[in-house]
Amino acid sequence: MEFRFTGTGDSAQVPRFGCDCVACNRARVFTSLQRGPCSAEVHVDGKRYLLDAGRMDLAHSCEIQRPAAFLITHYHADHVQGLFHLRWGGGEPIPVYGPKDAQGCADLYRNAGVLDFQPGLKPFKPIKLESLTVTPVPLYHSKPTLGYCLDDGGTRLAYLTDTLGLPRETERFLRDWRPDVVVLDACHPASYAAPRNHNTITQALDIITRLDPPRAYLTHIGHDLDVECRTQAPVLPPKVRIARDGESLEDWPRLDAVG
Ligand SMILES: [Zn+2]
Ligand SMILES: [Zn+2]
Numbered sequence: 001m002e003f004r005f006t007g008t009g010d011s012a013q014v015p016r017f018g019c020d021c022v023a024c025n026r027a028r029v030f031t032s033l034q035r036g037p038c039s040a041e042v043h044v045d046g047k048r049y050l051l052d053a054g055r056m057d058l059a060h061s062c063e064i065q066r067p068a069a070f071l072i073t074h075y076h077a078d079h080v081q082g083l084f085h086l087r088w089g090g091g092e093p094i095p096v097y098g099p100k101d102a103q104g105c106a107d108l109y110r111n112a113g114v115l116d117f118q119p120g121l122k123p124f125k126p127i128k129l130e131s132l133t134v135t136p137v138p139l140y141h142s143k144p145t146l147g148y149c150l151d152d153g154g155t156r157l158a159y160l161t162d163t164l165g166l167p168r169e170t171e172r173f174l175r176d177w178r179p180d181v182v183v184l185d186a187c188h189p190a191s192y193a194a195p196r197n198h199n200t201i202t203q204a205l206d207i208i209t210r211l212d213p214p215r216a217y218l219t220h221i222g223h224d225l226d227v228e229c230r231t232q233a234p235v236l237p238p239k240v241r242i243a244r245d246g247e248s249l250e251d252w253p254r255l256d257a258v259g
C-alpha cells in the first residue's frame, strides 16, 4: 500500500487567515509547513483511493489520476468542500462511500453530478474495493463519522479522524485488528482546556499508548499545536510523528528539512 497525506490541517488550515502567530507566519514563508484540509490518498494495485475531499485543488489532482473511489469520514465542509467543484465534471461516475448521514453537506446528494453516493456504510462491516479491504469504525464527533481500517494484504492502516477519544467498541476492534500504522486526530495542543470534537495531543498519545501500533501519525493539526511544538515541544515517542502535507509512509523516518 502506498499512503500519502494530502492535507494535515484543521478546518482553518495553516496559515490561518488573519493570524500572525509564529506557526502561521512561518508557514507563509516555508510552504512545506502549510497544512491543507485533512485528507490522504492510498494507492493499491494501480488504483487511487481518496480519504476525504476537502482540498480545493481536488479536481486538478483527479485529472492527473482519476480516483477509483472516495472514502469520506464525515460531511463537515473541510472534508468534502472539494466535491462541490468536482461534481460538475465529466467521465465515469466516481463511487463515494461514507457514513450514514441523512443530511450530508448542503446539496451534495441532490446535485451529485459525477459523484455516485453509495448507501451509508455500516460500522465494522468490511467492504472490498478490488484488493483493498475497508472496515469502517465509528468515531466520536459532532456529525456521524467513520474511521477506516485499510488492509491490502500487506499493510494494515487505521485512519481515525475526526474524533474525540474512541468509542469503546472501536478501540476493542482496533486492539484485535492490530494495525501496522495508526493515523489519529490530534487537533489541539496539550494546553487546550475543553476539547469537544477533537483530541488534544495528550489524548491522542494516550490512545496510541493503549493501541501500541508499530508506528503512528498525528493529523488534523491546528495552528496552536504547531505553535506549542515550536515553544514547548511535546516529547513524542520515537514511533509517533506529527504528519506533514505531502508525507508518505516510505518517508519514515525522515529528518525535518525545516524545523
Ligand atoms: Zn475536520
Ligand atoms: Zn496562527
Ligand SMILES: [Zn+2]
Pocket: 074, 076, 141, 162
Ligand atoms: Zn469534522
